[in-house]
Amino acid sequence: MRAALGRQGWFAPVALVLGGGFLFLSLYPYARLVLTSLRAGGAFTFVHYLNVAQHDYLLRTPLLHSLAVSAATALLATALGTLLAWFAVRTDLLGRRAITAFVAIPHIVPSFQLASSWIVLFGDAGIVQSTTGLNPFPAYGVAPLVAVQTIHLTLFSFLNVAGALGSLDPSLEEAARACGLSARQVLRRVTFPLMLPSILSGMLLAFAYSMAEFGAPILLAAPAGFGTLTTQIYELSTAPPLQFGEAAVLSLLLGVLALATMALNLRLLARGSFVTVSGKSGTGEAARLGALRAPLAALTWTWLAATSIGPLAALVLISLLGSWGRGFGPENLTLAHYSTMLASHTLTDALWNSVGLALGAAALSAATGFVAAYGAVRLKTRWGALLDRMSFVNFATPGLVVGIAFILAFSSPPVSLFGTYWILLFGYFVHFAGLGVRGVGANLRQLSVELEEAGSVSGLGRSRVLARITLPLLRESLAAGFLLVFVNAIKEVSMTSLLASQGTETLAYEAFLRYSDGDYTVGSAYSVLMVTIALAGSLIIARRSRLASGELST
Amino acid sequence: MKIVLAAVSKRYGATPAVRSLDLEIASGELFTLIGPSGCGKTTTLRMVAGLIQPSEGRIRFGERLVADPGAGVAVPAERRNLGMVFQSYALWPHLSVRRNCSLGLEARRLTVKEVRARVDQALAMVGLAGMAERYPHQLSGGQQQRVALARAIALQPEVLLFDEPLSNLDAALHEQMCAEIRSVQRRLGITTIYVTHNQAEAMMVSDRIGVMRDGSLLQVGTPEEIYSRPCDEFVAGFFGKANLLRGEATGGELRIGSRTLTLAHAPAAGPLTLLIRPEAVLFAQEGDNLVQGDVQHVSFLGGHVEYEVRVETLGTTLRVQTPSTAPHMLGRVSLRLPPDRLIALGSG
Numbered sequence: 001m002r003a004a005l006g007r008q009g010w011f012a013p014v015a016l017v018l019g020g021g022f023l024f025l026s027l028y029p030y031a032r033l034v035l036t037s038l039r040a041g042g043a044f045t046f047v048h049y050l051n052v053a054q055h056d057y058l059l060r061t062p063l064l065h066s067l068a069v070s071a072a073t074a075l076l077a078t079a080l081g082t083l084l085a086w087f088a089v090r091t092d093l094l095g096r097r098a099i100t101a102f103v104a105i106p107h108i109v110p111s112f113q114l115a116s117s118w119i120v121l122f123g124d125a126g127i128v129q130s131t132t133g134l135n136p137f138p139a140y141g142v143a144p145l146v147a148v149q150t151i152h153l154t155l156f157s158f159l160n161v162a163g164a165l166g167s168l169d170p171s172l173e174e175a176a177r178a179c180g181l182s183a184r185q186v187l188r189r190v191t192f193p194l195m196l197p198s199i200l201s202g203m204l205l206a207f208a209y210s211m212a213e214f215g216a217p218i219l220l221a222a223p224a225g226f227g228t229l230t231t232q233i234y235e236l237s238t239a240p241p242l243q244f245g246e247a248a249v250l251s252l253l254l255g256v257l258a259l260a261t262m263a264l265n266l267r268l269l270a271r272g273s274f275v276t277v278s279g280k281s282g283t284g285e286a287a288r289l290g291a292l293r294a295p296l297a298a299l300t301w302t303w304l305a306a307t308s309i310g311p312l313a314a315l316v317l318i319s320l321l322g323s324w325g326r327g328f329g330p331e332n333l334t335l336a337h338y339s340t341m342l343a344s345h346t347l348t349d350a351l352w353n354s355v356g357l358a359l360g361a362a363a364l365s366a367a368t369g370f371v372a373a374y375g376a377v378r379l380k381t382r383w384g385a386l387l388d389r390m391s392f393v394n395f396a397t398p399g400l401v402v403g404i405a406f407i408l409a410f411s412s413p414p415v416s417l418f419g420t421y422w423i424l425l426f427g428y429f430v431h432f433a434g435l436g437v438r439g440v441g442a443n444l445r446q447l448s449v450e451l452e453e454a455g456s457v458s459g460l461g462r463s464r465v466l467a468r469i470t471l472p473l474l475r476e477s478l479a480a481g482f483l484l485v486f487v488n489a490i491k492e493v494s495m496t497s498l499l500a501s502q503g504t505e506t507l508a509y510e511a512f513l514r515y516s517d518g519d520y521t522v523g524s525a526y527s528v529l530m531v532t533i534a535l536a537g538s539l540i541i542a543r544r545s546r547l548a549s550g551e552l553s554t
Numbered sequence: 555m556k557i558v559l560a561a562v563s564k565r566y567g568a569t570p571a572v573r574s575l576d577l578e579i580a581s582g583e584l585f586t587l588i589g590p591s592g593c594g595k596t597t598t599l600r601m602v603a604g605l606i607q608p609s610e611g612r613i614r615f616g617e618r619l620v621a622d623p624g625a626g627v628a629v630p631a632e633r634r635n636l637g638m639v640f641q642s643y644a645l646w647p648h649l650s651v652r653r654n655c656s657l658g659l660e661a662r663r664l665t666v667k668e669v670r671a672r673v674d675q676a677l678a679m680v681g682l683a684g685m686a687e688r689y690p691h692q693l694s695g696g697q698q699q700r701v702a703l704a705r706a707i708a709l710q711p712e713v714l715l716f717d718e719p720l721s722n723l724d725a726a727l728h729e730q731m732c733a734e735i736r737s738v739q740r741r742l743g744i745t746t747i748y749v750t751h752n753q754a755e756a757m758m759v760s761d762r763i764g765v766m767r768d769g770s771l772l773q774v775g776t777p778e779e780i781y782s783r784p785c786d787e788f789v790a791g792f793f794g795k796a797n798l799l800r801g802e803a804t805g806g807e808l809r810i811g812s813r814t815l816t817l818a819h820a821p822a823a824g825p826l827t828l829l830i831r832p833e834a835v836l837f838a839q840e841g842d843n844l845v846q847g848d849v850q851h852v853s854f855l856g857g858h859v860e861y862e863v864r865v866e867t868l869g870t871t872l873r874v875q876t877p878s879t880a881p882h883m884l885g886r887v888s889l890r891l892p893p894d895r896l897i898a899l900g901s902g
Contacts, residue, residue: 171644174605177631178638179658179709189657193648 009463015371019387022368025430026390028415029405036408037248048245058246062232063253069142069217069228070210073149078203080150081157082195087300088158089165091287094297100162101542105308107155108538110491110508112215113527114148116515117311119219120318120524125325127314141224148216151307153209157202164198165191183287201265208261211254212398214494219515229254230400230494237404237498244408251401262396315531319524337525346510351529354506357421358489361428362436366482368429369436370474374466377444378452388437395434402431403495419501427499428489435488436481443477444470480544487537490530507533555616555712555745556581557602562611562621564597571597573769574611579762582743584736586756588792589766596717598766599749603638603715604631615713632661634713637706637744641718643698645690651677651701652686655708662709676708677701679738696727703735707742714739714746720755732758753793757781765789782831786899790829797835797872799828799896808896813867816842818893827899832860832875834895837883843891847872849884863887 040047052059081103088099106114121127123139138144172194176186214230222231229250236247289296322332341347372391375384394402406427411418417426451473452465460468471478496509505513507530514523557579564572572594579585587595600606602613604620607628613621620629646654655673664672677683680700690698699719706714716735720728736759739746750756756763757777764774765788773785784790787798801810803826808815815828838844847865859882861874874889 169642169644171640171642172646174603174631175638175640175644175705176646176657177605178603178634178636178715179661179705180632180635181658181661182632183630185661190646194646196648 009461009466011371011374011463011466014367015375018364018368018371019375019383022387022430022433023390025426026394029402029409029430032409033248033251033401033405036244037252040245048249052246052249057227058232058236059250059253062227062229062250065142065221065226066211066229066254069146069149069221070207072146073153073210074203074207076146076150077153077206078157078199081154081159081202082161082199084154084300085158085161085165087296089162091289092293093289093300094293095301099300099304100158102304102308103155103158104538104542105535106151106311107153108487108534109152109311109531110215110493110534111148111152111213112219112493112508112512112515113315113531114152114311115144115216115219116511116520116523116527117314118144118148120520121310121314127317127328130327140220142221142226145217145221145226148220149210149213152216153206156205156209157199160198160202160205161195164195168194197268201268204261204265204268208258208265208396211258211261212400212494214398214400214497215512230398233400233404234497237407244404247404248408251404255397255401258398258401259393259396262392312531315524315527318520319528321521321524324521337522341522341525346505347526347529349503350505350507350510350526353421353504354490354508354530355533357424357428357506358486360425361432361489362482362486364425364429365433365436365485366440366478368433369438369440369481370471370478372437373441373444373474374470377441378449378470388441391434391437394430395432397431399431399492399495400498402427403498406430406495407498418499419504421504423499424496424504424506427495428485428492431492431495432485432488435484436478439477439481439484440474443474447473476544480541483537483541483544487534487541490533490537557713557745557747558612558614559598559602560612560614562598562601562608562613564594564601564606565609570769572601572608575769575771577764577771577774579745579747581745583761584739584746584748584759586748586750586760586763587766588750588753588756588763590792591751593766594769595749595751595766597769599715599717599747602713602747603636604629604634635709635711636713636715637709637711638715639699639702639706639717639719641721643690643702643722645698645701645705647690649689650686651682651688651690651693651704654690654701655686655705658705658709672708672710673704676704679707679741680704680734695723696731699723699727699731700734703738707738707744711744714742714744716746716748716750718750719748720750721752728755729758735759757793765792783897784829784899787827787829790899795832795873797830797832797870798899799830799868799870801826801828803898810868813845815891815896816893817896817898819898821898829897829899830872830891830895832873833858834892835872835874836890836892837874837876837880837887838890839888841890841892843893843896845889845891847887847889849887852882852884854878863889865889 037048038044038046084099084103087093088096119126119139122129122135122137122144126139129135168191173186173190176190177183181189212230214234217228218231218234221228227235233247233250233254236243236250317328319337320333320335321328322334322336326332338347368387368391372384372387375381376388377384406423407418410416410423417423452469456462456465491508492506493508493512496506497512500506500509507526511523511527511530514520514526559575559577562572562575563570575598587598589595597606601608601621608621608623610623612619615634619625619627620634621627646657649657652673655676656669659669659672673686674683677686680703682697682700682704685693685697685701690701693701702719719735720731723731732755748759760777762774762776763780765772765780767788773780773789775783780789781793784793787796790796790798799808799810799815801808803821803823806817806820808817808826808828845865845867847863849861850864850871851862853860857878858875859878859880861876861883863872863874865872872889
């Protein structure tokens, strides 16, 4: 393989720096995390593990809370996502083609913002109470947490099931009808079993993401005295007395749980996918909802509007509010927060920090994605495969856990980065690089190697083949990976809340910090900017992918 | 049970897919719809299946009206008592071979024992007796095809439908499955509609063939009728190789430039196209309708040899087929076009 790499020209040094850097930035922090969990006072010990096992408030309670909330979230999100996907792909529901966008919006809006919107809508003197006098839902606690996370995570099941339904060979269902099965029997005996892997996969994804959630539980559940694994880890590592050993143990547990769930999902997808893509699609006729068409459309669209436009409207309204508790009339609306922040440069500073860090992480991730994909797919090297695996592991590991590992690794010599931009840049890079690697690898796998061989035969050297043929052919997936990393880095808050410091605050962090202090008006002003960038980025991603692959479904 | 289509049309928006089709298929008959892609054959089959509903016209299964948009009759596929074999086989990947065959039976309130017996019988009939517990992905293409057939016949349907069932098989398997479908259909005597774009396949399996183009039936007949008396150039070219001769009919003769050919029957005067199949053209020195030509190309095709002979007096190149045991011809040759093998085509 040395010979193969040696002939790559500029590729070799680039691969070495990016790949080597990525592996170091991934493995060293995890090593420090494990080490921290096993050391006390400079000596090897299991005391942190024993401590955690003996005190219910450290492990048992938050673990059970996390599992319960995640299970409830996963079940609800899957039921909802599956139903909406069926409406969108297989029925004549009014406006069915627009459903995707409205399920996507509350996923693009970060969950801590959804939580904040929930609180300002349903809290004391909140929007709903002030305008209607009603108090329909509690502001804090388990139920709001599950509701917010469900709304946030419905997209996984929706996309999985909609994709599978759209690419299902219609003759599988027609054959069942020709065999004499009624429409209901076809749905139960053929369609549903064929959809099951996709449905389960969406459920596992929602579960893993829910376990990793930090912003929503700390804003919604912690004030009600309901701690989860993530809020417990945060508390142990930020509130004195600091207990990094215990935090490390819990982080390892959370990381392993999240990884196991994601790995299970991968296995499920690799083994159980029955869906066969056939040339002719769309011959299956849409189910007619008949008399239920109008009421179901009303119900669906009320839900979709409430969960997508509702949080955004609340966010914008609160950002314009003069002061909390004086109602929501025009006399209490002002642009003062924006102008104050602009005058003091806190808003612009945070904006440039956010954009700069996100762009940097996105560029590093896309480049690493190319290196990993080329190493794994074309050169078939071990290090390529290792980069590929590692990027998956880092992405599956909750951001909070990566944050803890980074603090442990880089806040003291030999590598001291705390307080600088680098720790955030590398943190985002390590955590989100998987978003770049996966797409580029898949793209490269589909490209015939003959395209590159034709370049070599035409007399292009290896470096030129890479620069003139391979890279341009991969530009769609490289751009998609870049944008995905950018959007996710803009919204990141769980890792940032541990790694940001004076002068390196991002928009999301500023907003989150204000929300944690109960200052929703100023926080919202930051958040409006952050959400706008995230929505714009996601819109570009959606446009591009639609251009690249045609319309998602019928 | 016979199937009758009366003035059946299907439009998608303003685009007609099938135009006012009339067709009667006899009880126990294997009827093939053939034509180039987009001719409406699959649309017709899917209307018979009840997977789509006609825009106009009536479809009857025996005395039972199953589709009549005018009267609001639209019996869905599941209540037409069908067996259907799809181009993609459409085997349910999550079910074993046995469950694939029994799923339709389970919806029909039979005892477990009856279901088992019927499935075993159907699998035995297609030669898959030992394969019941396997899953579709564990089978070869040919075996999957047999399961699809077994699934259809296990239902003991009144109507059997095939939608290009053999287009995914290689040549050897193709011929074998053709014969097998034919023999199973004969034994069971189920009225069958078979859709294909392959003329050899149509010839092999069919009692009668309907040739479609642009949503209309051009000709209906036995394979022999269609081959030896095609109604027009399109059908002539679709089934086998065709030599076409265009000229003016006068009395019992066809005038092409300065030549005249003698005909067996006197057609109406005017422009006329004649068809003669390559195997009907003879190398001969005497007789009527002799023409001189030059051999330009010879292809050895195993059982027979095919010549391309340039005939200047007719202004055309004729394809001529002889058994490969006959002496091979080269250079200047004399050909005979027997009058009784010259077929006048309907359209000019």
